Amino acid sequence: MKALSPYSPAPSFTTLIRRPSFPRLLPFHSVAVQCAYGPETFSVQNGVGLSRADWQSSCAILASNVVSEQQSAGGGGGGVVASVNGHKTNVENLNLVPIGKISDTYQITKPQPKPLTITDFSPAPMHGEKLRVAYQGVPGAYSEAAAGKAYPNCEAIPCDQFEVAFQAVELWIADRAVLPVENSLGGSIHRNYDLLLRHRLHIVGEVQFPVHHCLLALPGVRKEYLNRVISHPQALAQCELTLTKLGLNVTREAVDDTAGAAEYIAANNLLNTAAIASARAAELYGLQVIADGIQDDSSNVTRFVMLARDPIIPRTDRPFKTSIVFAHDKGTSALFKVLSAFAFRNISLTKIESRPHRNCPIRLVDDANVGTAKHFEYMFYVDFEASMAETRAQNALAEVQEFTSFLRVLGSYPMDMTPWSPSGGH
Ligand SMILES: O=C(O)C(=O)C[C@]1(C(=O)O)C=C[C@@H](O)C=C1
Structure with missing residues (x-):
């Protein structure tokens, strides 16, 4: 028991x-x-x-x-x-461990706040229950494998859209969502940055996942028969050069996820179409691997972030990263001033990404003599290598606030420090 x-x-x-x-x-x-x-x-x-x-x-x-x-x-x-x-x-x-005396006057009330325990400091649950992790795609997608790397033994919940994965967590159908944000070859997944801002979930962890693509087709199909390759746009981008080198005369078509592409070929018995997906997707949907390791660089890595309803408590006993998003104030060199708040404190920035400021995408600056300048306004996403538990990070953000009209901490979370193995066959 x-x-x-x-x-x-x-x-x-x-x-x-x-x-x-x-x-x-x-x-x-x-x-x-x-x-x-x-x-x-x-x-x-x-x-x-x-x-x-x-x-x-x-x-x-x-x-x-x-x-x-x-x-x-x-x-x-x-x-x-x-x-x-x-x-x-x-x-x-019953194998119960008393937790102390209850006061003499009992009252039936709504649940009281639970005392913090050491488990609250961890992005992963320490209790026996299976964590439910929402991901976009169908079984065999890289996001599913990333969920398994982040939370071994989790129950991965497939979602048809990234938006749905966010909602699954917001509605308590899932405990975490796993979200790809950038790839070493394909670059940033912009839509997911926008979703981070539109929703109120917190980043509680990251995993860097080696992505090993295969070209999959129905059993017996030879590559000469192919006239179409379907996959997630990121996967198509990551294999662009290799597809050309393979001498394929194919059109490329984007679909929602890599494993979904494999499933689609199998379900519709498409003899002229191949999918770019994982070897696991080949197994799951009964396809053959026509070419293995077709990513343009062997060290192809996708970075995923894990999202939860509540933030984790930042620590200082292991390397942490913090992700923020801000809109800088008007004024001279505001962006430079923001970034120098980190430089002065020896805090390394690992990533900066700009996205349109959707609430106010353009600022007009009128000059009677020369006309109207149209400046694009941005949201800047910055990742830096420090924990929010560190004074230098807190001071940096206090300074950043002076030069920003909007600032949000998306999360402070442990860095993925797993040893590097580019040949992993996922
Ligand atoms: O389609 C999948 O299998 C996914 O998990 C999505 C995704 C992505 O969005 O970048 C994840 C990793 C790979 O870079 C390719 C596709």
Whole structure:
């Protein structure tokens, strides 16, 4: 049986019934609490004669964030009926760890804030439950593999659009979303930068994932028969030179994701079409690998960020990165001033990206003598190598604020420091 501990997440309640045992005659209220804890259901009933201490500790453990009402003290021994997944047991047999005394006056209230534990400092859950991670694409997509790298044993949830992956987290259907933001060959995935700004999720981690592309077609198809290659636009861009070198006389067509391209060929029995996708997609959709490793550079890497509803608490005991987005103020050299706030503090910038400022894309500057200048306005996305727990990062941002009309911290999260292996066959 699973042991509850102070490090376990608060259980969610399914039932809470309270009734006087015998109105006004006995000093106890009988309270039944049933709570769902992962796949198991625990229930504890406070019967007549239950020792108060037993009741308090079992209730404290099972209901650590809900306080229940009990009328008076007294009693002793027995009386606790507990069941785990419907099997009756004594509360002493439950492997429970008391978390302390509950106050004398119990009140049924809404869940209280949970004390921070060491697990809150980690982007990955430490409890036994499977983390649900939303990604765009179908099984076999690189985003699914990136989700598995970030959260081994997670339950990957396919979504047809990136927007849907964001919403899945916002609506608590998923715990995390995994989002590709840039590739070493194809560059930034601009739409995803825009989504980061449009939604309120927090970046809680990153993974750099070696992307190893294959050319896939139906079994028996030879490359001479092909007149079309379909894939995600990033994958097409990453294989542009190699496709030409292979001597293929094909049109290129963009689809939503790489594995979806493979699935489409299989589902429609397309003999003249190949997909650029992973070897795993070939296995899943019964395609053959016509060419392996067709990315234009063997060290082809896509960087993914992991998103959650809540930020993680930044630390200083391992390398952290922080991502911000800002719009600089009008005035001379505002962008230079913003960036120098980092340079003066020896903070390295690892990335800068500009996107149109959608709320105010153009600023007109009239000069009666020479006419009207039209300046494009931008949102700047900057990643820097420091944790928001560091004073130098906090001071840098305080200074940045002076030169910006808008500033948001997208997240402060551990850097992916996994050793480099470009030959990984994903
Ligand atoms: O289509 C997929 O398989 C994806 O996971 C998307 C995506 C991307 O958006 O860049 C991810 C990694 C590769 O760079 C190619 C495509």
